[in-house]
Amino acid sequence: MRGPVIRLSLAFVILLVAVPLAIVLVASVSGGERLTFPPESLSLNPYRALVGNDEIRAALGRSLIVGFQVVALSLIAGVPAAIALVRFRFRFRFGLGIYMILGVATPLIASAFAFLALFTQMGALGALWPISVGITIVNLPFLMFSVASSLFSLDPRLEEAAATLGAEGVQTFLFVTLPGIMPGILSGTLMVFVLGISEFVISLLLFTINIQTLPIAMFASMRGPPPPEVAAAAGLYVLAAVLVVITLTSLKSTEQFFYRAD
Amino acid sequence: MTAQPRPVPEASAQPAIFRLSGVVKSYGPHNAIDHVDLEIRPRELFTLLGPSGSGKSTILRAIAGLIGIDGGSLTIEGRDVRNVPTHQRNIGMVFQSLALFPHMSVFDNIAFPLRMRREPQGDIARRVAQSLDIVRLPKIAERRVHELSGGQQQRVALARALVYNPKLLLLDEPLGALDKRLREEMQLEIVRLHREIDVTIINVTHDQVEAMVLSDRVGVMSDGKLMQVGSGEVLYRRPANRFVADFLGRANVVDGTLRIDGAGPAVITPGGARIAVTPERQIPDGRRATAILRAEDIEMAVPGDSGSPGLGGEVTLRLFEGEAVYYEIAVPGIGRPLRVASRTGEIPNGAKVRLTWPRDKVWAVAEDSDG
Numbered sequence: 135m136r137g138p139v140i141r142l143s144l145a146f147v148i149l150l151v152a153v154p155l156a157i158v159l160v161a162s163v164s165g166g167e168r169l170t171f172p173p174e175s176l177s178l179n180p181y182r183a184l185v186g187n188d189e190i191r192a193a194l195g196r197s198l199i200v201g202f203q204v205v206a207l208s209l210i211a212g213v214p215a216a217i218a219l220v221r222f223r224f225r226f227r228f229g230l231g232i233y234m235i236l237g238v239a240t241p242l243i244a245s246a247f248a249f250l251a252l253f254t255q256m257g258a259l260g261a262l263w264p265i266s267v268g269i270t271i272v273n274l275p276f277l278m279f280s281v282a283s284s285l286f287s288l289d290p291r292l293e294e295a296a297a298t299l300g301a302e303g304v305q306t307f308l309f310v311t312l313p314g315i316m317p318g319i320l321s322g323t324l325m326v327f328v329l330g331i332s333e334f335v336i337s338l339l340l341f342t343i344n345i346q347t348l349p350i351a352m353f354a355s356m357r358g359p360p361p362p363e364v365a366a367a368a369g370l371y372v373l374a375a376v377l378v379v380i381t382l383t384s385l386k387s388t389e390q391f392f393y394r395a396d
Numbered sequence: 397m398t399a400q401p402r403p404v405p406e407a408s409a410q411p412a413i414f415r416l417s418g419v420v421k422s423y424g425p426h427n428a429i430d431h432v433d434l435e436i437r438p439r440e441l442f443t444l445l446g447p448s449g450s451g452k453s454t455i456l457r458a459i460a461g462l463i464g465i466d467g468g469s470l471t472i473e474g475r476d477v478r479n480v481p482t483h484q485r486n487i488g489m490v491f492q493s494l495a496l497f498p499h500m501s502v503f504d505n506i507a508f509p510l511r512m513r514r515e516p517q518g519d520i521a522r523r524v525a526q527s528l529d530i531v532r533l534p535k536i537a538e539r540r541v542h543e544l545s546g547g548q549q550q551r552v553a554l555a556r557a558l559v560y561n562p563k564l565l566l567l568d569e570p571l572g573a574l575d576k577r578l579r580e581e582m583q584l585e586i587v588r589l590h591r592e593i594d595v596t597i598i599n600v601t602h603d604q605v606e607a608m609v610l611s612d613r614v615g616v617m618s619d620g621k622l623m624q625v626g627s628g629e630v631l632y633r634r635p636a637n638r639f640v641a642d643f644l645g646r647a648n649v650v651d652g653t654l655r656i657d658g659a660g661p662a663v664i665t666p667g668g669a670r671i672a673v674t675p676e677r678q679i680p681d682g683r684r685a686t687a688i689l690r691a692e693d694i695e696m697a698v699p700g701d702s703g704s705p706g707l708g709g710e711v712t713l714r715l716f717e718g719e720a721v722y723y724e725i726a727v728p729g730i731g732r733p734l735r736v737a738s739r740t741g742e743i744p745n746g747a748k749v750r751l752t753w754p755r756d757k758v759w760a761v762a763e764d765s766d767g
Contacts, residue, residue: 289493289495291491291492291493291495292495292497294460294462294482294489294491294495295489295491295495295497296497296508297461297462297481297482297483298460298462298482298483298485298487298488298489298557298566299483299508299509299512299556299557299560300483300484300486300509300512300513300560301483301508301512302483302512305512309497309508310497313497313499314498314499316499
């Protein structure tokens with residue numbers, strides 16, 4: 135940490151990251167009837183307003199449901215796929231890896247358009263699950279990469295040792311492989327959960343008025359002067375993000391602790 | 397050509413517990429295991445010795461069933477196990493990385509094979525405790541693997557591989573990564589375990605001292621082939637070919653032509669130097685042959701007069717090694733300097749010396765026995 139240039143640029147980065155977080159957190163505890171920044175006084179009024187606003191509360195519930203659906207779909211599809219990509223040698227393995235990245239790299243609005251066309255055709259619009267499916271498809275690689283990197287750092291000799299000790303394939307997977315990649319599964323799960331509850335673009339194209347998720351409801355209510363409950367909802371998102379980052383970093387260090395390469 | 401195995405006399409009457417015949421494993425055009433025949437006797441401690449990439453670990457992995465073989469047969473107690481999956485072979489194996497399960501306690505690691513065999517709960521607790529006693533590590537069952545020292549982890553890995561009483565224990569260089577002191581301690585531990593329990597051990601190492609100290613018999617491998625099988629002493633004193641001679645200890649291997657004349661058999665180098673030898677079996681006169689001369693068998697003296705016997709040369713290198721002094725002596729007619737280990741080391745660098753040796757300490761092999 136020598137040199138004034140490095141110190142200055144670091145301070146600048148810290149500030150940049152802090153600005154949105156600080157504004158959201160401070161606004162979410164503002165005291166006035168209307169949101170102003172900086173607030174004149176502090177209170178928990180925005181959170182009380184959030185609890186009192188049925189529409190926002192229902193949207194929050196829907197976003198949580200979407201989050202859990204995305205997690206379930208991602209785990210079912212992503213964990214076996216990640217294991218196959220890392221452990222098995224098959225044709226187009228490398229191509230398939232690149233193809234998976236495409237899901238993340240495609241602009242969301244393009245994917246969202248495709249989902250809109252597809253689900254309209256199927257007559258599925260108006261339900262929550264198409265939103266969950268769409269979000270899962272674009273975010274699946276995050277879970278897969280997380281699981282794959284866990285699997286890469288898992289000593290393959292552990293599975294061989296299990297076999298010499300008398301474990302069949304299924305037992306080896308359940309008692310050795312799965313616990314070994316659990317840190318990767320957990321961090322991937324957290325990531326797709328947060329992406330699921332906060333997703334905006336796909337939800338915007340696929341929602342109907344009865345199934346607004348929280349980001350859509352916030353967006354809708356911000357066309358006029360922003361009501362305090364929106365600040366509270368944003369505050370919840372920031373708190374969720376902080377929780378996830380703390381969990382992820384501690385998971386990462388646990389993982390390195392147990393499975394450091396020799 | 398593979399040398400004739402030279403059996404250890406006292407064990408030779410027993411039938412083999414484990415047999416490889418004509419085993420081949422190829423990766424593309426390369427044979428990682430090249431027609432290997434090997435018999436292991438019950439309760440034997442056998443070591444596969446060779447440089448890295450010689451195929452010794454590949455053989456071990458084939459025995460364990462972790463890789464398939466492309467030819468030949470593999471029998472354990474008379475049963476062909478070629479199509480038996482690893483988990484049904486009932487073999488104990490200790491890996492170089494040890495492969496202890498990091499998310500389990502010591503107890504759970506050692507209990508793992510018993511649980512896989514669906515042993516009753518009470519038996520498991522008793523047998524885990526017993527096997528921790530055998531490796532002399534009582535009272536650590538509840539610890540996590542990462543809380544143990546390197547030596548303790550080694551012992552836990554041994555306990556886990558032995559707790560279900562496998563007939564065959566495979567050691568895939570588990571001592572390779574240890575420092576010298578710990579390695580020697582674990583070598584003694586393995587010898588002690590082998591004496592105390594009824595188990596046949598196949599050990600893999602690139603450390604020739606470990607191989608000779610531990611083993612009843614040693615098999616030397618090079619390039620997928622089993623070069624020679626025998627006791628450490630036989631391999632050291634009577635190597636079957638150049639490779640074995642060169643790999644074990646510090647030998648001088650001198651190529652030339654075998655001549656048998658009035659003064660007895662000798663290898664004559666292209667440069668005209670004459671080395672009196674005791675040749676392997678029957679090498680005919682005039683055949684290309686290699687004389688094998690151990691560094692510690694050569695006597696070195698400063699010549700009193702030019703009529704002294706032996707080869708004349710000049711000291712080009714003198715290295716103090718502690719228990720011995722290592723010399724290199726340039727000898728006219730021999731391409732590479734001869735390596736000599738002297739206990740006294742009183743002769744200085746640059747001195748003119750004469751080298752002598754007892755003829756029966758110098759072995760010769762025909763050149764095409766290199767394999």
